[in-house]
Amino acid sequence: MLRRNFISLAASATIGWPIFANAQQQAKKVWRIAYLYPGSLANPPDKAVFDVFRAEMRTLGYVEGKDxxxxDRSAEGKLDRLPALASELVALRPDVFVAILTPAIVAAQKATSLIPIIMAPSINPIGLGFVKSLAKPGGNITGISSMTDDLMGKTAELFRAIVPTASRIGVLMSNNPSHAWQFELAERALSNQALTAVRTMAPAPEDLEPAFETMKKQGCAAFLVLGDATRPSIVTFAAQFRLPAMYHSAVYGPLGGLMSYTAKLDAMYRTAAQYCDKIMRGADPADLPVEQPVMFELVLNLKTAGALGLSLPDSVLVRADRVIE
Incomplete structure:
Protein backbone atom coordinates (compact mmCIF):
# COMPACT_ATOMS: atom_id res chain seq x y z
CA MET A 1 0.00 0.00 0.00
CA LEU A 2 2.81 2.40 0.96
CA ARG A 3 4.68 1.51 -2.23
CA ARG A 4 1.59 2.21 -4.32
CA ASN A 5 1.11 5.64 -2.66
CA PHE A 6 4.79 6.51 -3.26
CA ILE A 7 4.50 5.65 -6.97
CA SER A 8 1.35 7.76 -7.24
CA LEU A 9 3.01 10.77 -5.58
CA ALA A 10 6.09 10.41 -7.74
CA ALA A 11 3.97 10.31 -10.87
CA SER A 12 2.07 13.42 -9.78
CA ALA A 13 5.33 15.26 -9.14
CA THR A 14 6.63 14.26 -12.57
CA ILE A 15 3.48 15.54 -14.24
CA GLY A 16 3.46 18.76 -12.19
CA TRP A 17 7.15 19.58 -12.74
CA PRO A 18 6.82 20.86 -16.34
CA ILE A 19 3.98 23.18 -15.27
CA PHE A 20 6.04 24.53 -12.38
CA ALA A 21 9.13 24.87 -14.57
CA ASN A 22 7.13 26.68 -17.26
CA ALA A 23 5.73 29.09 -14.66
CA GLN A 24 9.26 29.80 -13.44
CA GLN A 25 10.43 30.36 -17.02
CA GLN A 26 7.56 32.81 -17.65
CA ALA A 27 8.39 34.67 -14.43
CA LYS A 28 11.96 35.16 -15.67
CA LYS A 29 10.95 36.19 -19.20
CA VAL A 30 12.78 39.26 -20.47
CA TRP A 31 10.84 40.80 -23.34
CA ARG A 32 12.78 42.26 -26.24
CA ILE A 33 11.61 45.11 -28.47
CA ALA A 34 13.43 46.25 -31.61
CA TYR A 35 13.05 49.96 -32.43
CA LEU A 36 14.13 51.23 -35.85
CA TYR A 37 14.15 54.91 -36.83
CA PRO A 38 15.31 56.32 -40.20
CA GLY A 39 16.56 59.58 -38.66
CA SER A 40 18.70 60.21 -35.60
CA LEU A 41 17.78 59.69 -31.95
CA ALA A 42 20.58 62.14 -31.14
CA ASN A 43 18.14 64.82 -32.32
CA PRO A 44 16.49 65.98 -29.03
CA PRO A 45 12.86 66.19 -30.29
CA ASP A 46 13.09 62.68 -31.80
CA LYS A 47 14.68 61.36 -28.60
CA ALA A 48 11.80 62.96 -26.67
CA VAL A 49 9.14 60.97 -28.54
CA PHE A 50 11.20 57.77 -28.15
CA ASP A 51 11.19 58.50 -24.41
CA VAL A 52 7.38 58.81 -24.54
CA PHE A 53 7.29 55.25 -25.92
CA ARG A 54 9.64 54.02 -23.17
CA ALA A 55 7.62 55.81 -20.47
CA GLU A 56 4.41 54.18 -21.68
CA MET A 57 6.08 50.76 -21.50
CA ARG A 58 6.91 51.55 -17.84
CA THR A 59 3.32 52.60 -17.23
CA LEU A 60 2.22 49.24 -18.65
CA GLY A 61 4.39 47.47 -16.06
CA TYR A 62 7.64 46.73 -17.91
CA VAL A 63 11.00 47.68 -16.43
CA GLU A 64 14.01 48.10 -18.71
CA GLY A 65 16.97 46.12 -17.40
CA LYS A 66 14.66 43.78 -15.49
CA ASP A 67 11.98 42.31 -17.74
CA ASP A 72 17.22 50.86 -30.84
CA ARG A 73 18.91 51.62 -34.14
CA SER A 74 18.98 54.86 -36.15
CA ALA A 75 19.89 55.24 -39.83
CA GLU A 76 21.01 58.88 -39.28
CA GLY A 77 19.00 59.93 -42.33
CA LYS A 78 20.75 57.43 -44.62
CA LEU A 79 17.85 55.28 -45.78
CA ASP A 80 20.12 52.81 -47.55
CA ARG A 81 21.34 51.72 -44.10
CA LEU A 82 17.87 50.58 -43.01
CA PRO A 83 17.91 47.02 -44.51
CA ALA A 84 21.16 46.15 -42.70
CA LEU A 85 19.93 47.67 -39.43
CA ALA A 86 16.63 45.78 -39.71
CA SER A 87 18.48 42.49 -40.27
CA GLU A 88 20.73 43.27 -37.31
CA LEU A 89 17.70 43.80 -35.08
CA VAL A 90 15.95 40.65 -36.32
CA ALA A 91 19.08 38.65 -35.45
CA LEU A 92 18.56 39.71 -31.81
CA ARG A 93 15.25 37.77 -31.91
CA PRO A 94 12.93 40.49 -30.59
CA ASP A 95 9.39 39.69 -29.50
CA VAL A 96 8.11 42.82 -31.28
CA PHE A 97 9.63 45.10 -33.93
CA VAL A 98 8.61 48.78 -33.79
CA ALA A 99 9.26 50.46 -37.16
CA ILE A 100 9.09 54.25 -37.24
CA LEU A 101 7.83 55.72 -40.54
CA THR A 102 7.47 54.10 -43.96
CA PRO A 103 11.15 53.51 -44.86
CA ALA A 104 11.71 51.59 -41.61
CA ILE A 105 8.48 49.60 -42.08
CA VAL A 106 9.61 48.58 -45.58
CA ALA A 107 12.97 47.42 -44.21
CA ALA A 108 11.35 45.51 -41.33
CA GLN A 109 8.84 43.84 -43.65
CA LYS A 110 11.66 42.58 -45.87
CA ALA A 111 13.69 41.40 -42.88
CA THR A 112 11.00 39.24 -41.24
CA SER A 113 7.61 37.73 -41.94
CA LEU A 114 7.40 36.09 -38.50
CA ILE A 115 8.18 38.74 -35.87
CA PRO A 116 5.21 41.07 -35.18
CA ILE A 117 5.86 44.56 -36.62
CA ILE A 118 4.26 47.72 -35.24
CA MET A 119 3.95 50.61 -37.73
CA ALA A 120 4.43 53.94 -35.95
CA PRO A 121 2.97 55.38 -38.09
CA SER A 122 2.43 54.28 -41.68
CA ILE A 123 1.21 56.44 -44.52
CA ASN A 124 -1.01 54.47 -46.92
CA PRO A 125 -0.42 51.03 -45.29
CA ILE A 126 -2.83 49.23 -47.65
CA GLY A 127 -1.47 50.85 -50.81
CA LEU A 128 2.10 50.02 -49.79
CA GLY A 129 1.20 46.39 -49.08
CA PHE A 130 1.81 46.39 -45.33
CA VAL A 131 -1.71 45.20 -44.42
CA LYS A 132 -4.69 43.72 -46.24
CA SER A 133 -7.14 46.04 -44.50
CA LEU A 134 -7.21 48.37 -41.51
CA ALA A 135 -9.79 46.22 -39.71
CA LYS A 136 -8.05 42.90 -40.39
CA PRO A 137 -4.34 43.33 -41.18
CA GLY A 138 -3.96 39.63 -41.92
CA GLY A 139 -0.19 39.24 -41.48
CA ASN A 140 2.59 40.08 -39.04
CA ILE A 141 2.14 43.87 -39.36
CA THR A 142 -0.27 46.18 -37.54
CA GLY A 143 -0.06 49.54 -35.77
CA ILE A 144 -0.94 53.13 -36.60
CA SER A 145 -1.95 54.73 -39.89
CA SER A 146 -1.78 58.51 -40.33
CA MET A 147 -4.80 60.26 -41.83
CA THR A 148 -2.86 61.96 -44.63
CA ASP A 149 -5.90 62.78 -46.80
CA ASP A 150 -7.51 64.99 -44.15
CA LEU A 151 -4.10 66.40 -43.20
CA MET A 152 -3.43 67.67 -46.73
CA GLY A 153 -6.73 69.51 -47.01
CA LYS A 154 -6.14 71.48 -43.82
CA THR A 155 -2.49 72.08 -44.78
CA ALA A 156 -3.57 73.71 -48.03
CA GLU A 157 -6.05 75.93 -46.17
CA LEU A 158 -3.29 77.07 -43.80
CA PHE A 159 -0.99 77.94 -46.70
CA ARG A 160 -3.70 80.08 -48.25
CA ALA A 161 -4.16 81.85 -44.89
CA ILE A 162 -0.49 82.61 -44.14
CA VAL A 163 0.64 83.47 -47.70
CA PRO A 164 -2.59 84.81 -49.26
CA THR A 165 -0.87 86.17 -52.39
CA ALA A 166 1.00 82.92 -53.14
CA SER A 167 0.51 80.99 -56.36
CA ARG A 168 3.21 78.29 -56.02
CA ILE A 169 4.12 76.07 -53.06
CA GLY A 170 7.20 73.84 -53.01
CA VAL A 171 6.75 70.25 -51.85
CA LEU A 172 10.04 68.98 -50.45
CA MET A 173 10.51 65.24 -51.01
CA SER A 174 13.10 62.55 -50.30
CA ASN A 175 13.30 58.97 -51.56
CA ASN A 176 10.77 57.93 -48.91
CA PRO A 177 8.55 55.29 -50.63
CA SER A 178 5.38 57.10 -49.53
CA HIS A 179 6.30 60.50 -50.94
CA ALA A 180 4.99 59.96 -54.48
CA TRP A 181 1.53 59.20 -53.07
CA GLN A 182 1.77 62.07 -50.58
CA PHE A 183 2.68 64.46 -53.39
CA GLU A 184 -0.45 63.49 -55.33
CA LEU A 185 -2.56 64.29 -52.27
CA ALA A 186 -0.73 67.59 -51.74
CA GLU A 187 -1.09 68.56 -55.39
CA ARG A 188 -4.83 67.94 -55.32
CA ALA A 189 -5.36 69.75 -52.00
CA LEU A 190 -3.28 72.78 -53.03
CA SER A 191 -5.09 72.96 -56.36
CA ASN A 192 -8.36 73.32 -54.45
CA GLN A 193 -6.88 76.51 -52.95
CA ALA A 194 -5.73 77.78 -56.38
CA LEU A 195 -2.12 76.89 -55.51
CA THR A 196 0.36 75.01 -57.70
CA ALA A 197 2.46 72.28 -56.09
CA VAL A 198 6.11 72.31 -57.18
CA ARG A 199 7.74 68.89 -56.80
CA THR A 200 11.21 69.38 -55.25
CA MET A 201 13.48 66.40 -54.69
CA ALA A 202 16.22 66.28 -52.02
CA PRO A 203 17.06 62.63 -51.29
CA ALA A 204 20.37 63.31 -49.51
CA PRO A 205 21.55 66.08 -47.14
CA GLU A 206 23.76 67.58 -49.85
CA ASP A 207 20.68 67.93 -52.09
CA LEU A 208 18.90 70.31 -49.72
CA GLU A 209 20.62 73.58 -50.63
CA PRO A 210 20.11 73.05 -54.41
CA ALA A 211 16.48 72.16 -53.66
CA PHE A 212 15.95 75.48 -51.89
CA GLU A 213 17.61 77.33 -54.76
CA THR A 214 15.20 75.58 -57.14
CA MET A 215 12.16 76.55 -55.07
CA LYS A 216 13.28 80.18 -55.03
CA LYS A 217 13.90 80.21 -58.80
CA GLN A 218 10.48 78.69 -59.44
CA GLY A 219 8.74 81.39 -57.45
CA CYS A 220 7.61 79.33 -54.49
CA ALA A 221 6.20 81.57 -51.75
CA ALA A 222 6.42 78.79 -49.14
CA PHE A 223 7.04 75.05 -48.95
CA LEU A 224 5.70 71.86 -47.42
CA VAL A 225 7.85 69.19 -45.75
CA LEU A 226 6.15 65.81 -46.13
CA GLY A 227 6.11 63.28 -43.31
CA ASP A 228 9.59 61.81 -43.08
CA ALA A 229 12.61 61.33 -40.82
CA THR A 230 13.62 64.62 -39.22
CA ARG A 231 16.20 66.64 -41.14
CA PRO A 232 17.10 69.61 -38.90
CA SER A 233 19.08 71.40 -41.63
CA ILE A 234 15.79 72.06 -43.46
CA VAL A 235 14.99 74.63 -40.76
CA THR A 236 18.39 76.29 -41.29
CA PHE A 237 17.87 76.55 -45.05
CA ALA A 238 14.30 77.81 -44.60
CA ALA A 239 15.68 80.72 -42.55
CA GLN A 240 18.54 81.33 -44.98
CA PHE A 241 16.25 81.45 -48.02
CA ARG A 242 13.48 83.18 -46.06
CA LEU A 243 10.79 80.72 -47.02
CA PRO A 244 7.82 80.00 -44.71
CA ALA A 245 7.35 76.26 -44.17
CA MET A 246 4.68 73.84 -43.05
CA TYR A 247 5.95 70.57 -41.57
CA HIS A 248 4.05 67.31 -41.25
CA SER A 249 6.01 66.54 -38.08
CA ALA A 250 5.71 68.40 -34.78
CA VAL A 251 9.40 67.85 -33.92
CA TYR A 252 10.32 70.77 -36.21
CA GLY A 253 8.66 73.42 -34.03
CA PRO A 254 11.24 73.27 -31.21
CA LEU A 255 13.98 73.27 -33.88
CA GLY A 256 12.74 76.59 -35.26
CA GLY A 257 10.23 75.38 -37.84
CA LEU A 258 7.52 77.95 -38.53
CA MET A 259 4.46 75.73 -38.39
CA SER A 260 3.51 72.07 -38.18
CA TYR A 261 0.19 70.32 -38.48
CA THR A 262 0.07 66.61 -37.78
CA ALA A 263 -1.33 63.89 -35.57
CA LYS A 264 -0.26 64.36 -31.95
CA LEU A 265 3.05 62.54 -31.65
CA ASP A 266 2.90 61.66 -27.95
CA ALA A 267 -0.45 59.93 -28.42
CA MET A 268 0.85 57.87 -31.36
CA TYR A 269 3.94 56.68 -29.51
CA ARG A 270 1.90 55.71 -26.45
CA THR A 271 -0.37 53.74 -28.77
CA ALA A 272 2.67 51.99 -30.27
CA ALA A 273 3.69 50.87 -26.78
CA GLN A 274 0.16 49.61 -26.13
CA TYR A 275 0.34 47.48 -29.29
CA CYS A 276 3.60 45.95 -27.99
CA ASP A 277 1.91 45.12 -24.70
CA LYS A 278 -1.05 43.46 -26.43
CA ILE A 279 1.22 41.31 -28.57
CA MET A 280 3.43 40.33 -25.65
CA ARG A 281 0.28 39.26 -23.85
CA GLY A 282 -0.58 36.92 -26.71
CA ALA A 283 -2.54 38.96 -29.27
CA ASP A 284 -2.05 38.08 -32.94
CA PRO A 285 -1.04 41.10 -35.09
CA ALA A 286 -3.10 39.64 -37.94
CA ASP A 287 -6.23 40.28 -35.85
CA LEU A 288 -5.28 43.62 -34.26
CA PRO A 289 -6.97 46.46 -36.23
CA VAL A 290 -4.81 49.31 -37.45
CA GLU A 291 -5.64 52.49 -35.52
CA GLN A 292 -5.94 55.97 -36.94
CA PRO A 293 -5.09 59.07 -34.88
CA VAL A 294 -7.91 61.06 -33.34
CA MET A 295 -5.84 63.95 -31.92
CA PHE A 296 -4.16 66.51 -34.19
CA GLU A 297 -1.96 69.43 -33.28
CA LEU A 298 -1.18 72.78 -34.89
CA VAL A 299 2.16 74.16 -33.63
CA LEU A 300 3.25 77.74 -34.39
CA ASN A 301 6.69 79.25 -33.80
CA LEU A 302 6.16 82.99 -33.38
CA LYS A 303 9.88 83.70 -33.08
CA THR A 304 10.42 82.22 -36.54
CA ALA A 305 7.42 84.12 -37.91
CA GLY A 306 8.96 87.36 -36.63
CA ALA A 307 12.35 86.54 -38.18
CA LEU A 308 10.61 86.01 -41.53
CA GLY A 309 8.68 89.28 -41.17
CA LEU A 310 5.48 87.24 -41.29
CA SER A 311 2.33 88.34 -39.49
CA LEU A 312 0.19 85.30 -38.78
CA PRO A 313 -3.54 86.05 -39.09
CA ASP A 314 -5.85 85.70 -36.09
CA SER A 315 -7.74 82.94 -37.92
CA VAL A 316 -4.56 80.80 -37.69
CA LEU A 317 -3.46 81.91 -34.21
CA VAL A 318 -6.79 80.94 -32.61
CA ARG A 319 -6.48 77.44 -34.07
CA ALA A 320 -3.03 76.80 -32.58
CA ASP A 321 -2.75 74.01 -30.02
CA ARG A 322 0.80 75.01 -29.06
CA VAL A 323 2.65 78.30 -29.55
CA ILE A 324 6.43 78.62 -29.29
CA GLU A 325 7.59 82.18 -28.50
Missing part, protein backbone atom coordinates in the same frame (compact mmCIF):
# COMPACT_ATOMS: atom_id res chain seq x y z
CA UNK A 68 12.38 44.48 -20.85
CA UNK A 69 15.17 45.23 -23.30
CA UNK A 70 14.73 47.84 -26.06
CA UNK A 71 17.29 47.61 -28.86
Missing amino acids: LTID
Whole structure:
Protein backbone atom coordinates (compact mmCIF):
# COMPACT_ATOMS: atom_id res chain seq x y z
CA MET A 1 0.00 0.00 0.00
CA LEU A 2 2.81 2.40 0.96
CA ARG A 3 4.68 1.51 -2.23
CA ARG A 4 1.59 2.21 -4.32
CA ASN A 5 1.11 5.64 -2.66
CA PHE A 6 4.79 6.51 -3.26
CA ILE A 7 4.50 5.65 -6.97
CA SER A 8 1.35 7.76 -7.24
CA LEU A 9 3.01 10.77 -5.58
CA ALA A 10 6.09 10.41 -7.74
CA ALA A 11 3.97 10.31 -10.87
CA SER A 12 2.07 13.42 -9.78
CA ALA A 13 5.33 15.26 -9.14
CA THR A 14 6.63 14.26 -12.57
CA ILE A 15 3.48 15.54 -14.24
CA GLY A 16 3.46 18.76 -12.19
CA TRP A 17 7.15 19.58 -12.74
CA PRO A 18 6.82 20.86 -16.34
CA ILE A 19 3.98 23.18 -15.27
CA PHE A 20 6.04 24.53 -12.38
CA ALA A 21 9.13 24.87 -14.57
CA ASN A 22 7.13 26.68 -17.26
CA ALA A 23 5.73 29.09 -14.66
CA GLN A 24 9.26 29.80 -13.44
CA GLN A 25 10.43 30.36 -17.02
CA GLN A 26 7.56 32.81 -17.65
CA ALA A 27 8.39 34.67 -14.43
CA LYS A 28 11.96 35.16 -15.67
CA LYS A 29 10.95 36.19 -19.20
CA VAL A 30 12.78 39.26 -20.47
CA TRP A 31 10.84 40.80 -23.34
CA ARG A 32 12.78 42.26 -26.24
CA ILE A 33 11.61 45.11 -28.47
CA ALA A 34 13.43 46.25 -31.61
CA TYR A 35 13.05 49.96 -32.43
CA LEU A 36 14.13 51.23 -35.85
CA TYR A 37 14.15 54.91 -36.83
CA PRO A 38 15.31 56.32 -40.20
CA GLY A 39 16.56 59.58 -38.66
CA SER A 40 18.70 60.21 -35.60
CA LEU A 41 17.78 59.69 -31.95
CA ALA A 42 20.58 62.14 -31.14
CA ASN A 43 18.14 64.82 -32.32
CA PRO A 44 16.49 65.98 -29.03
CA PRO A 45 12.86 66.19 -30.29
CA ASP A 46 13.09 62.68 -31.80
CA LYS A 47 14.68 61.36 -28.60
CA ALA A 48 11.80 62.96 -26.67
CA VAL A 49 9.14 60.97 -28.54
CA PHE A 50 11.20 57.77 -28.15
CA ASP A 51 11.19 58.50 -24.41
CA VAL A 52 7.38 58.81 -24.54
CA PHE A 53 7.29 55.25 -25.92
CA ARG A 54 9.64 54.02 -23.17
CA ALA A 55 7.62 55.81 -20.47
CA GLU A 56 4.41 54.18 -21.68
CA MET A 57 6.08 50.76 -21.50
CA ARG A 58 6.91 51.55 -17.84
CA THR A 59 3.32 52.60 -17.23
CA LEU A 60 2.22 49.24 -18.65
CA GLY A 61 4.39 47.47 -16.06
CA TYR A 62 7.64 46.73 -17.91
CA VAL A 63 11.00 47.68 -16.43
CA GLU A 64 14.01 48.10 -18.71
CA GLY A 65 16.97 46.12 -17.40
CA LYS A 66 14.66 43.78 -15.49
CA ASP A 67 11.98 42.31 -17.74
CA LEU A 68 12.38 44.48 -20.85
CA THR A 69 15.17 45.23 -23.30
CA ILE A 70 14.73 47.84 -26.06
CA ASP A 71 17.29 47.61 -28.86
CA ASP A 72 17.22 50.86 -30.84
CA ARG A 73 18.91 51.62 -34.14
CA SER A 74 18.98 54.86 -36.15
CA ALA A 75 19.89 55.24 -39.83
CA GLU A 76 21.01 58.88 -39.28
CA GLY A 77 19.00 59.93 -42.33
CA LYS A 78 20.75 57.43 -44.62
CA LEU A 79 17.85 55.28 -45.78
CA ASP A 80 20.12 52.81 -47.55
CA ARG A 81 21.34 51.72 -44.10
CA LEU A 82 17.87 50.58 -43.01
CA PRO A 83 17.91 47.02 -44.51
CA ALA A 84 21.16 46.15 -42.70
CA LEU A 85 19.93 47.67 -39.43
CA ALA A 86 16.63 45.78 -39.71
CA SER A 87 18.48 42.49 -40.27
CA GLU A 88 20.73 43.27 -37.31
CA LEU A 89 17.70 43.80 -35.08
CA VAL A 90 15.95 40.65 -36.32
CA ALA A 91 19.08 38.65 -35.45
CA LEU A 92 18.56 39.71 -31.81
CA ARG A 93 15.25 37.77 -31.91
CA PRO A 94 12.93 40.49 -30.59
CA ASP A 95 9.39 39.69 -29.50
CA VAL A 96 8.11 42.82 -31.28
CA PHE A 97 9.63 45.10 -33.93
CA VAL A 98 8.61 48.78 -33.79
CA ALA A 99 9.26 50.46 -37.16
CA ILE A 100 9.09 54.25 -37.24
CA LEU A 101 7.83 55.72 -40.54
CA THR A 102 7.47 54.10 -43.96
CA PRO A 103 11.15 53.51 -44.86
CA ALA A 104 11.71 51.59 -41.61
CA ILE A 105 8.48 49.60 -42.08
CA VAL A 106 9.61 48.58 -45.58
CA ALA A 107 12.97 47.42 -44.21
CA ALA A 108 11.35 45.51 -41.33
CA GLN A 109 8.84 43.84 -43.65
CA LYS A 110 11.66 42.58 -45.87
CA ALA A 111 13.69 41.40 -42.88
CA THR A 112 11.00 39.24 -41.24
CA SER A 113 7.61 37.73 -41.94
CA LEU A 114 7.40 36.09 -38.50
CA ILE A 115 8.18 38.74 -35.87
CA PRO A 116 5.21 41.07 -35.18
CA ILE A 117 5.86 44.56 -36.62
CA ILE A 118 4.26 47.72 -35.24
CA MET A 119 3.95 50.61 -37.73
CA ALA A 120 4.43 53.94 -35.95
CA PRO A 121 2.97 55.38 -38.09
CA SER A 122 2.43 54.28 -41.68
CA ILE A 123 1.21 56.44 -44.52
CA ASN A 124 -1.01 54.47 -46.92
CA PRO A 125 -0.42 51.03 -45.29
CA ILE A 126 -2.83 49.23 -47.65
CA GLY A 127 -1.47 50.85 -50.81
CA LEU A 128 2.10 50.02 -49.79
CA GLY A 129 1.20 46.39 -49.08
CA PHE A 130 1.81 46.39 -45.33
CA VAL A 131 -1.71 45.20 -44.42
CA LYS A 132 -4.69 43.72 -46.24
CA SER A 133 -7.14 46.04 -44.50
CA LEU A 134 -7.21 48.37 -41.51
CA ALA A 135 -9.79 46.22 -39.71
CA LYS A 136 -8.05 42.90 -40.39
CA PRO A 137 -4.34 43.33 -41.18
CA GLY A 138 -3.96 39.63 -41.92
CA GLY A 139 -0.19 39.24 -41.48
CA ASN A 140 2.59 40.08 -39.04
CA ILE A 141 2.14 43.87 -39.36
CA THR A 142 -0.27 46.18 -37.54
CA GLY A 143 -0.06 49.54 -35.77
CA ILE A 144 -0.94 53.13 -36.60
CA SER A 145 -1.95 54.73 -39.89
CA SER A 146 -1.78 58.51 -40.33
CA MET A 147 -4.80 60.26 -41.83
CA THR A 148 -2.86 61.96 -44.63
CA ASP A 149 -5.90 62.78 -46.80
CA ASP A 150 -7.51 64.99 -44.15
CA LEU A 151 -4.10 66.40 -43.20
CA MET A 152 -3.43 67.67 -46.73
CA GLY A 153 -6.73 69.51 -47.01
CA LYS A 154 -6.14 71.48 -43.82
CA THR A 155 -2.49 72.08 -44.78
CA ALA A 156 -3.57 73.71 -48.03
CA GLU A 157 -6.05 75.93 -46.17
CA LEU A 158 -3.29 77.07 -43.80
CA PHE A 159 -0.99 77.94 -46.70
CA ARG A 160 -3.70 80.08 -48.25
CA ALA A 161 -4.16 81.85 -44.89
CA ILE A 162 -0.49 82.61 -44.14
CA VAL A 163 0.64 83.47 -47.70
CA PRO A 164 -2.59 84.81 -49.26
CA THR A 165 -0.87 86.17 -52.39
CA ALA A 166 1.00 82.92 -53.14
CA SER A 167 0.51 80.99 -56.36
CA ARG A 168 3.21 78.29 -56.02
CA ILE A 169 4.12 76.07 -53.06
CA GLY A 170 7.20 73.84 -53.01
CA VAL A 171 6.75 70.25 -51.85
CA LEU A 172 10.04 68.98 -50.45
CA MET A 173 10.51 65.24 -51.01
CA SER A 174 13.10 62.55 -50.30
CA ASN A 175 13.30 58.97 -51.56
CA ASN A 176 10.77 57.93 -48.91
CA PRO A 177 8.55 55.29 -50.63
CA SER A 178 5.38 57.10 -49.53
CA HIS A 179 6.30 60.50 -50.94
CA ALA A 180 4.99 59.96 -54.48
CA TRP A 181 1.53 59.20 -53.07
CA GLN A 182 1.77 62.07 -50.58
CA PHE A 183 2.68 64.46 -53.39
CA GLU A 184 -0.45 63.49 -55.33
CA LEU A 185 -2.56 64.29 -52.27
CA ALA A 186 -0.73 67.59 -51.74
CA GLU A 187 -1.09 68.56 -55.39
CA ARG A 188 -4.83 67.94 -55.32
CA ALA A 189 -5.36 69.75 -52.00
CA LEU A 190 -3.28 72.78 -53.03
CA SER A 191 -5.09 72.96 -56.36
CA ASN A 192 -8.36 73.32 -54.45
CA GLN A 193 -6.88 76.51 -52.95
CA ALA A 194 -5.73 77.78 -56.38
CA LEU A 195 -2.12 76.89 -55.51
CA THR A 196 0.36 75.01 -57.70
CA ALA A 197 2.46 72.28 -56.09
CA VAL A 198 6.11 72.31 -57.18
CA ARG A 199 7.74 68.89 -56.80
CA THR A 200 11.21 69.38 -55.25
CA MET A 201 13.48 66.40 -54.69
CA ALA A 202 16.22 66.28 -52.02
CA PRO A 203 17.06 62.63 -51.29
CA ALA A 204 20.37 63.31 -49.51
CA PRO A 205 21.55 66.08 -47.14
CA GLU A 206 23.76 67.58 -49.85
CA ASP A 207 20.68 67.93 -52.09
CA LEU A 208 18.90 70.31 -49.72
CA GLU A 209 20.62 73.58 -50.63
CA PRO A 210 20.11 73.05 -54.41
CA ALA A 211 16.48 72.16 -53.66
CA PHE A 212 15.95 75.48 -51.89
CA GLU A 213 17.61 77.33 -54.76
CA THR A 214 15.20 75.58 -57.14
CA MET A 215 12.16 76.55 -55.07
CA LYS A 216 13.28 80.18 -55.03
CA LYS A 217 13.90 80.21 -58.80
CA GLN A 218 10.48 78.69 -59.44
CA GLY A 219 8.74 81.39 -57.45
CA CYS A 220 7.61 79.33 -54.49
CA ALA A 221 6.20 81.57 -51.75
CA ALA A 222 6.42 78.79 -49.14
CA PHE A 223 7.04 75.05 -48.95
CA LEU A 224 5.70 71.86 -47.42
CA VAL A 225 7.85 69.19 -45.75
CA LEU A 226 6.15 65.81 -46.13
CA GLY A 227 6.11 63.28 -43.31
CA ASP A 228 9.59 61.81 -43.08
CA ALA A 229 12.61 61.33 -40.82
CA THR A 230 13.62 64.62 -39.22
CA ARG A 231 16.20 66.64 -41.14
CA PRO A 232 17.10 69.61 -38.90
CA SER A 233 19.08 71.40 -41.63
CA ILE A 234 15.79 72.06 -43.46
CA VAL A 235 14.99 74.63 -40.76
CA THR A 236 18.39 76.29 -41.29
CA PHE A 237 17.87 76.55 -45.05
CA ALA A 238 14.30 77.81 -44.60
CA ALA A 239 15.68 80.72 -42.55
CA GLN A 240 18.54 81.33 -44.98
CA PHE A 241 16.25 81.45 -48.02
CA ARG A 242 13.48 83.18 -46.06
CA LEU A 243 10.79 80.72 -47.02
CA PRO A 244 7.82 80.00 -44.71
CA ALA A 245 7.35 76.26 -44.17
CA MET A 246 4.68 73.84 -43.05
CA TYR A 247 5.95 70.57 -41.57
CA HIS A 248 4.05 67.31 -41.25
CA SER A 249 6.01 66.54 -38.08
CA ALA A 250 5.71 68.40 -34.78
CA VAL A 251 9.40 67.85 -33.92
CA TYR A 252 10.32 70.77 -36.21
CA GLY A 253 8.66 73.42 -34.03
CA PRO A 254 11.24 73.27 -31.21
CA LEU A 255 13.98 73.27 -33.88
CA GLY A 256 12.74 76.59 -35.26
CA GLY A 257 10.23 75.38 -37.84
CA LEU A 258 7.52 77.95 -38.53
CA MET A 259 4.46 75.73 -38.39
CA SER A 260 3.51 72.07 -38.18
CA TYR A 261 0.19 70.32 -38.48
CA THR A 262 0.07 66.61 -37.78
CA ALA A 263 -1.33 63.89 -35.57
CA LYS A 264 -0.26 64.36 -31.95
CA LEU A 265 3.05 62.54 -31.65
CA ASP A 266 2.90 61.66 -27.95
CA ALA A 267 -0.45 59.93 -28.42
CA MET A 268 0.85 57.87 -31.36
CA TYR A 269 3.94 56.68 -29.51
CA ARG A 270 1.90 55.71 -26.45
CA THR A 271 -0.37 53.74 -28.77
CA ALA A 272 2.67 51.99 -30.27
CA ALA A 273 3.69 50.87 -26.78
CA GLN A 274 0.16 49.61 -26.13
CA TYR A 275 0.34 47.48 -29.29
CA CYS A 276 3.60 45.95 -27.99
CA ASP A 277 1.91 45.12 -24.70
CA LYS A 278 -1.05 43.46 -26.43
CA ILE A 279 1.22 41.31 -28.57
CA MET A 280 3.43 40.33 -25.65
CA ARG A 281 0.28 39.26 -23.85
CA GLY A 282 -0.58 36.92 -26.71
CA ALA A 283 -2.54 38.96 -29.27
CA ASP A 284 -2.05 38.08 -32.94
CA PRO A 285 -1.04 41.10 -35.09
CA ALA A 286 -3.10 39.64 -37.94
CA ASP A 287 -6.23 40.28 -35.85
CA LEU A 288 -5.28 43.62 -34.26
CA PRO A 289 -6.97 46.46 -36.23
CA VAL A 290 -4.81 49.31 -37.45
CA GLU A 291 -5.64 52.49 -35.52
CA GLN A 292 -5.94 55.97 -36.94
CA PRO A 293 -5.09 59.07 -34.88
CA VAL A 294 -7.91 61.06 -33.34
CA MET A 295 -5.84 63.95 -31.92
CA PHE A 296 -4.16 66.51 -34.19
CA GLU A 297 -1.96 69.43 -33.28
CA LEU A 298 -1.18 72.78 -34.89
CA VAL A 299 2.16 74.16 -33.63
CA LEU A 300 3.25 77.74 -34.39
CA ASN A 301 6.69 79.25 -33.80
CA LEU A 302 6.16 82.99 -33.38
CA LYS A 303 9.88 83.70 -33.08
CA THR A 304 10.42 82.22 -36.54
CA ALA A 305 7.42 84.12 -37.91
CA GLY A 306 8.96 87.36 -36.63
CA ALA A 307 12.35 86.54 -38.18
CA LEU A 308 10.61 86.01 -41.53
CA GLY A 309 8.68 89.28 -41.17
CA LEU A 310 5.48 87.24 -41.29
CA SER A 311 2.33 88.34 -39.49
CA LEU A 312 0.19 85.30 -38.78
CA PRO A 313 -3.54 86.05 -39.09
CA ASP A 314 -5.85 85.70 -36.09
CA SER A 315 -7.74 82.94 -37.92
CA VAL A 316 -4.56 80.80 -37.69
CA LEU A 317 -3.46 81.91 -34.21
CA VAL A 318 -6.79 80.94 -32.61
CA ARG A 319 -6.48 77.44 -34.07
CA ALA A 320 -3.03 76.80 -32.58
CA ASP A 321 -2.75 74.01 -30.02
CA ARG A 322 0.80 75.01 -29.06
CA VAL A 323 2.65 78.30 -29.55
CA ILE A 324 6.43 78.62 -29.29
CA GLU A 325 7.59 82.18 -28.50
